[in-house]
Amino acid sequence: MRTTFPKLLQEHAARRPDAPAMREKEYGIWQTTSWRRMSERVSHIAGGLHQLGLQRGEHLIIVGANRPSLYATMLAAQTLGAIPVALYQDAAAPECVFPINNTEVRFAVVEDQEQVDKMLEIREQCPQLAQILFDDARGLRNYDEPGLAGLAEIEAAGAIFAREHPDFFQEEIDKGQPEDVAAMFFTSGTTGNPKGVVHTHFTLLNRAEVGARFDRLDSREEVLAYLPPAWIGQNIFSYSQWLACGYVVNCPESASTVTIDLKEIGPTYYFAPPRVFEGLLTSVMIRMEDAGAIKRAMFHHFMKVAEKVGPALMDGKQVGLLDRLHYGLGKLLVYGPLRNTLGLSRVRVAYTAGEAIGPDLFRFYRSLGINLKQLYGSTETAVFVCLQPDHEARADTVGVPCEGVEIKLSDSGEILVKSPGLLKEYYKNEKATREVLSDDGWYHTSDAGFIDASGHLKIIDRVKDVGRIQGGEHDGAMFAPKYVENKLKFFSHIKEVVAFGDRRDRVCVMINIDFDSVGNWAERRNLPYAGYTDLAQKPQVYELIRECVEKVNADLSRDELLAGSQVSRFLVLHKELDADDGELTRTNKVRRGFIGEKYAVLLDALYDGKSEQYIETQVKFEDGRTGKVNATLRLMDAKTFAAMKQAA
Structure with a gap:
């Protein structure tokens, strides 16, 4: 996709101005933001940040949960040619020091009082951090710190600037090119300081579009954005593919209400790491153990039917009439209500990645009729390297190479990848970049594995481990x-x-x-x-x-x-x-x-x-x-x- 994130925003705002772009649950009520309103907000925030002095090529830190305001800020920064860098909202204050100093950040946009306190705590160690902007003003009324301001104030000032300079927003968008740096993601830093993975508009949007084509995603999808924005997986599913497809992204009220919000939204496209699926299943099994004898017996009976018939139906295989009827009855009495209880009744495509998922867990969800699949990728590859086609989902593989991807194995069994979605570089770390990117464009994944007889990739472990x-x-x-x-x-x-x-x-x-x-x-x-x-x-x-x-x-x-x-x-x-x-x-x-x-x-x-x-x-x-x-x-x-x- 030869475009940029702000240009895609403008396209959606022009073609579907009143269609919902995002929803946010606030005080128990879902509030909708249209594509037109999102574009207006981005224009105003961009104007406000421009007046504060945010420069093209400069980095801007974003810390918080998924919120329309923070997504609009990311788009506003990209409009000005700046580079948003999301940090984990649950990170301790000292963990933020290296990323902020490494990227020489002057601007931090944070969600609430907790994140403001973190930034103020480390300000002496990050003397260049001049502006701290917050979205949620609760608890901050009596704070008196230089450079501390509400995002609403910046947006209001930007609205005045936009009226006085009506062409500014479009001119800034037009300056952006697909090869410009769009975002940076810090790795988890298991063996030292985290590394900043640099991605362009092209690398992120190319992989987002490939994934969308693979699973036939369109503007009718509903997605729940509940994982940390600092993780590239969340960025791909709730930001890159959001703008590539134009579907609706829903932001839960809080971490504690995700399960409730999941049921209310009923996403059609869903992603979760294995531990989330494990947690959902554990809660189901605990509730069933506490249920009455009749309900418990019915559950276990129909789950045996589901285990026998469900995966075959999901894989498009022939199933006998009696088994199909038995499964249909189970769907009416058990599987349907259970999917609804889990909030997965409308899911058309569900993915899991990051860790291997247990075969029993994998079969459980697929036996319920949930199209759960695995994918393979990393921060450096903009996520999508391998995907599992419908009817070819297996617990012991991570799928086939997706469009544009080449895979080969080194002599040591390490998986090497060539893809349009590869990182541009590790920020300010040429040595680390050379270690993972060969001169002829192959990325060293550090994973050991092999391609099986059916063309699926199987991961064994990290090569170094x-x-x-x-x-x-x-x-x-x-x-x-x-x-x-x-x-x-x-x-x-x-x-x-x-x-x-x-x-x-x-x-x-x-x-x-x-x-x-x-x-x-x-x-x-x-x-x-x-x-x-x-x-x-x-x-x-x-x-x-x-x-x-x-x-x-x-x-x-x-x-x-x-x-x-x-x-x-x-x-x-x-x-x-x-x-x-x-x-x-x-x-x-x-x-x-x-x-x-x-x-x-x-x-x-x-x-x-x-x-x-x-x-x-x-x-x-x-x-x-x-x-x-x-x-x-x-x-x-x-x-x-x-x-x-x-x-x-």
Whole structure:
């Protein structure tokens, strides 16, 4: 698509001025913004930012949840040739210092008082940060800081400027070119400072249009924008494809109302990482366990029918008349109401990505008639590299290369990608750019995988994480930690896993239980507990988790290549892994190296064969205070199985 974001906005405003562009839920009521009104707001905000001195090529920080005002600000910045950089709204203040200083930001546009306080806290470390503009004025009436102003004031001043300079907005839009930088996204920074991934209007819109064509998206789609705008996946689905297709983006009232808002909107095009789908399923199963005997029996009966018939129907395969009728009855009594309860009754296309999704979880949603598919991509590739066609959705692959994409494997098994959606560069980091982009245009993904016989891409793990077992009965065997972690996380009782084993004689893991799921399991068995730490160390919980670990081991034993990755010992951590404690990235990826160092005493105890180990850990609370959690952790052995030889 040879155009820019502001030009697409103008096209929609001209062709469909009164059609809804965005909706925002405020005080329980959905407020609609038309394409004409969105264009007016962008014009006025652009005029206000111009008067404040925002320059072409300059960066502007945006921090907040999905809000029409912040989307309009991104478009206004792009209109002026500036580059919006969204940061995670749940990031601690010190985490914002590097991105702001790295991009020499003078302007920050934030959502509310919480984000204003963050910017003021780090202002001494970011002396160039001159303007802090806020969208929600609640709690800010008595703030008196230089450069602090409401976005509404800037918009009002811009409206006056627009009347006095009626041609300014269009002239600025016309200056923009597809090859201009449109946005920058910071990586999660698992091994150091995050890197700024630079994308142009062309790279983002090209991938957005390819994805739209693949799934036949149009202006009639409804999308719920509830994931962090700083994540490129959210940007593609709720910004790039929004402008490419002209569909309606809906912004929930708050994080706590997303489930309710999902039901009210009934999106037709939906994206969620696996943990969201896991959470939805966990809530369903908890409710069913608490239901009456008749309703519970009916649910389990028809879910067996769905498991047998549903995926075949989704894949366009022939199904017998009796099975079809039985499934139809289940749709009336169970599947339809359940989809409605989940807020997915109108979904035509649903995607998941970021982590592997469990086969059972994947089949569950598809058996209900929800067209759930997987995709493969990254920040550097503007998301869309591989997509799963309808009728070819599988839990163990991530789809086929989409339009314009070439894939090949290096000698080490690393996936290399050539695509029109590749990053322009890492900002101010030529060395890192050269490491991932070859002279002939191939991007090194750092993922290990292969193309299977049906042309689908299968991911094994990160290349750097694939290791070898040294010593013991599996000496020299491949160790794929992410593969092991994901297989364990497929169980609803397990929320997070950290696997260790590279250059060791066996594999050991640290586990976080899912507090809601295991808590409900304990309550049904009249097992008392006093919080996460107490529940995590219950002998009954350890037995529950051991069963999950041994099921995974049995499954791994059937794969001759990965049989050595079976888990020999495990423990359940006394606290949940948390981004605020540095254990996860802001995109909830495990920082395995950091955890290995932080919990070295536990790791040593696992490999030394101890049965218990005392630990005291410092934690950070949401209000910034710190405290300590201590516990004596149980360490348990798990049964492993002899590798099964593959048939010749």
